[in-house]
Amino acid sequence: xxxxxxxxxxxxxxxxxxxxxxxxxxxxxARVLLLAGGGSIKANGVYEQVKKNLxxxxxxxxWGVEANPDFDTLMRAVELARKETCDxxxxxxxxxxxDGAKLVAAAVHHEGDAWQILVTHxxxxxxxxxxxxxxxxxxxxxxxxxxxxxxxxRATKEKLAFYHPxxxxxxxxxxxxTTFSLPERQVANGIGDAFCxxxxxxxTFPADxxxxxxxxxxxxxxxxxxxxxxMANPRDYDARANLVWAATWALNGSLSAGVPGDWAxxxxxxxxxxxxxxxxxxxxxxxxxxxxxxxxxxxxxxxxQYAERVWDIKSGGEDxxxxxxxxxxxxxxxxxxxxxxxxxxxxxxxxxxxEVARRLEARGETAIGEREDITPAKxxxxxxxxx
Amino acid sequence: xxxxxxxxxxxxxxxxxxxxxxxxxxxxxARVLLLAGGGSIKANGVYEQVKKNLxxxxxxxxWGVEANPDFDTLMRAVELARKETCDxxxxxxxxxxxDGAKLVAAAVHHEGDAWQILVTHxxxxxxxxxxxxxxxxxxxxxxxxxxxxxxxxRATKEKLAFYHPxxxxxxxxxxxxTTFSLPERQVANGIGDAFCxxxxxxxTFPADxxxxxxxxxxxxxxxxxxxxxxMANPRDYDARANLVWAATWALNGSLSAGVPGDWAxxxxxxxxxxxxxxxxxxxxxxxxxxxxxxxxxxxxxxxxQYAERVWDIKSGGEDxxxxxxxxxxxxxxxxxxxxxxxxxxxxxxxxxxxEVARRLEARGETAIGEREDITPAKxxxxxxxxx
Numbered sequence: 001x002x003x004x005x006x007x008x009x010x011x012x013x014x015x016x017x018x019x020x021x022x023x024x025x026x027x028x029x030a031r032v033l034l035l036a037g038g039g040s041i042k043a044n045g046v047y048e049q050v051k052k053n054l055x056x057x058x059x060x061x062x063w064g065v066e067a068n069p070d071f072d073t074l075m076r077a078v079e080l081a082r083k084e085t086c087d088x089x090x091x092x093x094x095x096x097x098x099d100g101a102k103l104v105a106a107a108v109h110h111e112g113d114a115w116q117i118l119v120t121h122x123x124x125x126x127x128x129x130x131x132x133x134x135x136x137x138x139x140x141x142x143x144x145x146x147x148x149x150x151x152x153x154r155a156t157k158e159k160l161a162f163y164h165p166x167x168x169x170x171x172x173x174x175x176x177x178t179t180f181s182l183p184e185r186q187v188a189n190g191i192g193d194a195f196c197x198x199x200x201x202x203x204t205f206p207a208d209x210x211x212x213x214x215x216x217x218x219x220x221x222x223x224x225x226x227x228x229x230x231m232a233n234p235r236d237y238d239a240r241a242n243l244v245w246a247a248t249w250a251l252n253g254s255l256s257a258g259v260p261g262d263w264a265x266x267x268x269x270x271x272x273x274x275x276x277x278x279x280x281x282x283x284x285x286x287x288x289x290x291x292x293x294x295x296x297x298x299x300x301x302x303x304x305q306y307a308e309r310v311w312d313i314k315s316g317g318e319d320x321x322x323x324x325x326x327x328x329x330x331x332x333x334x335x336x337x338x339x340x341x342x343x344x345x346x347x348x349x350x351x352x353x354x355e356v357a358r359r360l361e362a363r364g365e366t367a368i369g370e371r372e373d374i375t376p377a378k379x380x381x382x383x384x385x386x387x
Numbered sequence: 388x389x390x391x392x393x394x395x396x397x398x399x400x401x402x403x404x405x406x407x408x409x410x411x412x413x414x415x416x417a418r419v420l421l422l423a424g425g426g427s428i429k430a431n432g433v434y435e436q437v438k439k440n441l442x443x444x445x446x447x448x449x450w451g452v453e454a455n456p457d458f459d460t461l462m463r464a465v466e467l468a469r470k471e472t473c474d475x476x477x478x479x480x481x482x483x484x485x486d487g488a489k490l491v492a493a494a495v496h497h498e499g500d501a502w503q504i505l506v507t508h509x510x511x512x513x514x515x516x517x518x519x520x521x522x523x524x525x526x527x528x529x530x531x532x533x534x535x536x537x538x539x540x541r542a543t544k545e546k547l548a549f550y551h552p553x554x555x556x557x558x559x560x561x562x563x564x565t566t567f568s569l570p571e572r573q574v575a576n577g578i579g580d581a582f583c584x585x586x587x588x589x590x591t592f593p594a595d596x597x598x599x600x601x602x603x604x605x606x607x608x609x610x611x612x613x614x615x616x617x618m619a620n621p622r623d624y625d626a627r628a629n630l631v632w633a634a635t636w637a638l639n640g641s642l643s644a645g646v647p648g649d650w651a652x653x654x655x656x657x658x659x660x661x662x663x664x665x666x667x668x669x670x671x672x673x674x675x676x677x678x679x680x681x682x683x684x685x686x687x688x689x690x691x692q693y694a695e696r697v698w699d700i701k702s703g704g705e706d707x708x709x710x711x712x713x714x715x716x717x718x719x720x721x722x723x724x725x726x727x728x729x730x731x732x733x734x735x736x737x738x739x740x741x742e743v744a745r746r747l748e749a750r751g752e753t754a755i756g757e758r759e760d761i762t763p764a765k766x767x768x769x770x771x772x773x774x
Contacts, residue, residue, distance in 0.1 A: 001401075001402070001624075001625060001628040001629070001632070002402065003401060003402025003403060003404075003405060004399075004401050004402060005398065005399065005400050005401070005408075006398070006399040006401065007396075007397075007398040007399065008395065009394075009396045010394075011392065011393070011394035012391075012392065012393040012394065013392050014388075014390060014391050014392070014393065014644070014645060015388070015389065015390025015391060015645070016390060017390070018390060021392075208625040208628075208629065209629075209632075210609045210612065210613070210629045210633070211605065211606065211609055211629065211632050211633055211636055214604075214605030214606075214608060214609060215602055215605055217601075217605075218598065218601030218602055218604075218605055219598065219601075221601060222597045222598055222601060225597065226597070237388075238388060238595040241388040241595075241645075242388070242595065242596075242597045242598065245388070245596075245598050245645070246597070246598055249598055254641075257401070258401060258402070258628075258632070
């Protein structure tokens with residue numbers, strides 16, 4: 001096991017009716033920037049509950065944070081927060097709203113170009129960061145309990161991530177009931193995203209992190225178990241609650257402590273979103289099976305462990321078991337309605353593979369993955385295999 | 388799943404050489420009360436590393452916190468902290484030193500009789516609590532990352548626990564190498580203690596907390612795997628690191644969030660320590676198998692899950708599988724050198740069973756366990772079965 005520091009200071013209020021806790025969490029004199037998406041929280045009653053519990057606090061609302069939150073949109077939220085001297089950001093929505101809230105919180109007191117926060121992956125953050133609270137309405141990204149944020153810039157077709165310990169939410173409310181009304185597509189995306197988060201932290205060269213391995217396998221098994229239950233019956237509270245809690249643990253720092261991570265699937269997937277606007281989770285489903293194939297030698301031991309412990313594949317030769325595990329992975333995504341081939345998205349694999357390779361090359365990302373052995377040429381190979 | 392709030396703010400520095408982090412964690416002007424046990428930290432080099440990293444900070448040392456830390460001892464530490472106006476407590480040692488540090492930190496500014504902190508299980512804590520840092524030298528209690536403390540009072544043969552959110556350590560250093568020199572008996576006790584912590588949170592009526600169940604099963608499987616490795620070769624870094632990390636997760640709040648807990652094994656075990664001075668972990672090994680037997684109907688579903696997922700017991704009738712799982716549990720404790728029968732400790736089961744039942748009755752603890760169905764009469768039955 002490698003040395004590590006583990007710290008997750010977010011207080012989670014989980015369960016029915018827990019939105020009431022924001023009244024306890026926010027100071028009475030807080031000046032709140034309420035950040036939200038397109039309005040679904042008005043339809044499902046979340047907004048009403050939030051407003052009630054904000055009570056008489058000064059609140060300024062900023063609506064319109066989109067999926068793959070856009071830098072320019074968020075800069076308008078920053079302007080509002082500065083103008084109204086907001087001192088808390090309350091994110092009400094899914095991972096995009098949360099990721100956006102993190103950039104806003106970090107940018108309000110940032111001097112100079114806030115895009116530098118992204119370019120430096122968070123290192124440019126020097127000033128104070130506004131405290132963040134969250135009411136999560138979509139289980140997926142884990143953003144409710146981590147210090148990560150992914151921001152897109154449509155103007156330049158860029159998509160970058162940053163991390164900073166100050167952007168962990170101070171508190172997050174996770175009420176599974178608020179997710180009952182989500183469209184099926186978003187639930188599926190959430191499951192697929194969370195599953196891949198675990199894989200990125202798990203499917204690496206073995207590092208004898210036994211707790212980390214078994215926790216990762218636990219989260220994957222729970223996702224595999226609850227996916228059909230919660231898709232078939234969105235109002236099954238326990239199934240949904242297990243999905244929500246699994247998605248949080250998929251990316252709250254516990255699985256990655258002391259072990260290597262990979263994240264090449266995400267790096268390549270982000271390019272597919274930037275180029276073709278494919279949903280984030282769907283890009284992962286496209287890239288992951290092919291990446292497993294291309295990287296199977298370096299990941300051999302862990303792929304065999306994955307086959308046995310996650311999919312109960314225990315017989316057959318090593319390569320047969322690895323192939324079976326990769327097929328199970330693909331079938332899992334397909335079973336929740338997420339297509340895993342580029343052609344399913346009307347994307348020309350050859351052209352896109354070359355373009356993604358070129359873009360990574362241009363950004364200097366010429367050695368990605370856990371062993372930094374995924375070159376642009378390998379990225380091209382992976383994407384062609386995903387045709 | 389039940390509603391819950393989950394919050395674990397302790398920052399963990401894990402690995403070789405991480406004691407150096409205390410220099411970053413403690414303010415330069417901190418006035419430190421260093422709390423320690425009998426002196427083993429001088430023999431194994433931990434004290435030297437700690438002193439080096441405390442540097443020029445004002446430090447007052449209090450030595451002599453014993454196993455099952457004694458209230459009267461700790462009150463002398465409180466006097467020292469008050470006299471020297473200490474504003475940080477640094478615990479350097481195992482769970483007893485940590486538990487003691489929590490009482491000291493809470494008692495320094497407490498008005499009136501500090502024993503009330505124990506009697507009220509923490510509710511009496513009103514004043515400010517000194518911040519706590521820890522350098523853990525014995526993997527066992529999980530006290531390095533929770534808000535729990537168990538304190539004994541030899542003068543009255545009492546042993547009580549308290550919880551308070553303010554006594555979570557601000558930071559804890561876990562360097563597996565500092566545990567290499569532990570006596571075999573203490574390592575075994577740590578493993579046995581951690582295993583029972585998991586059982587108390589897991590072996591209950593099912594609550595469909597799938598993450599919690601699988602994480603609990605993960606921690607138990609890791610303990611079962613590393614116990615023989617780390618006992619056979621105490622200097623095997625990875626085995627010891629996995630033990631240390633498993634023991635932390637066994638009681639950091641993650642396994643109990645949203646699901647019922649039992650803790651009757653601990654309640655009964657504490658009485659055996661109070662009456663006969665038996666090591667804490669050993670009392671758990673005595674009580675647990677018999678408690679499983681006596682409570683097998685209420686715990687039937689979870690005992691079957693435990694048999695299958697933790698011990699791979701998949702064939703035979705239900706009762707046979709439960710019996711096998713209980714025997715596996717007993718054999719696990721015996722395999723690490725922890726005897727599981729009262730007669731192994733030269734204790735008369737009949738007399739002790741009656742005495743423990745009488746003491747619990749006298750304290751009004753007449754309905755313990757997850758379903759509050761363990762009466763003093765049942766306690767007597769459990770202890771007689773443990774003869």
